[in-house]
Amino acid sequence: MIGTVSKTKDLAATEQFLKDIDEKRIKREYFTYLVIDNSTNEFIAFFYLKNADWSIPEIEIGCYTDENFAGKGVTTKAMNLFVDYCFETFDFKKIRLRMHHSNTAAQIVAERCGFELEGTIRMDYMTTAGEIVDLTYYGRLK
Template sequence: MIKFENYIIRPLENNDLAPYFDLVERNRKRLEDFFTGTTSMTNSKEDTEVFLAEMIKRREAKTYFPFVLVDSETQNFIGFFDLKNVDWSIPKAEMGCYTDKDFAGKGITSKAMGYFVTYCFKEFGFKKIFLRTHESNKAMQIIAEKCGFEKEGVLRMDYKTTSGELIDLIYYGKLK
């Protein structure tokens, strides 16, 4: 668990169904193009329960690590971080994240990401953490650079959006 200011970053658990579903539901429109799996598998609380169980199973297999950003005063979920595409032979992982629309643009994501990346290097022993973002996501580009990630390049036609469009993604990496 990571604590800073009035926030906590902690692993997502099975009993987080209601607050996790609410976070996704409040932000569904913002997430649908770039968090395709999340939005397609959380259309109801029942779907979300299955999705949560699958995420926890993947964490136990050490192939995926989901975390939530929680306001410690209200206990509301205000963000989500995950490590995916884990390659233990390097070792490296891709980081994903999103912040609740009501908390975006307040500097919380930058601080949380900084703490989270430090935690991941120390806790998991990764040598590299990378992230991918679309050119339209200027906020993530700024956050990534603020947190010490370096732009490594653009991979063309690297992601299929919910609508089926193939798009380019900017890759950022940070070494331990």
């Protein structure tokens, strides 16, 4: 989420960020979804699809949940619905999740949603601070 925040510091930057996202959507490279409480219109979570390999086809899901909804099972329920949507709508054969090994909340959601631990890739991601970190991978087949 730090990368998103850094790209939306002011209105002009936010407009450009949204334009870039829309261009990526048209190219089928990046898709964004919001989870909103229907009764209050309150933001709950942000899901996105990226790093598609349409030849398999497989994709990676990313998710951020508002801290007011964390730990209440909302993310798990939304993730299960979203994964089903992705399999049905895009006909993916595999969906990936990857996370820092210290993100135990994400690991719990992954396991509760039927994802299986596939392993850790060393030095797999550079953070916005420039640190290269290992990531833990989970996968779920259709």
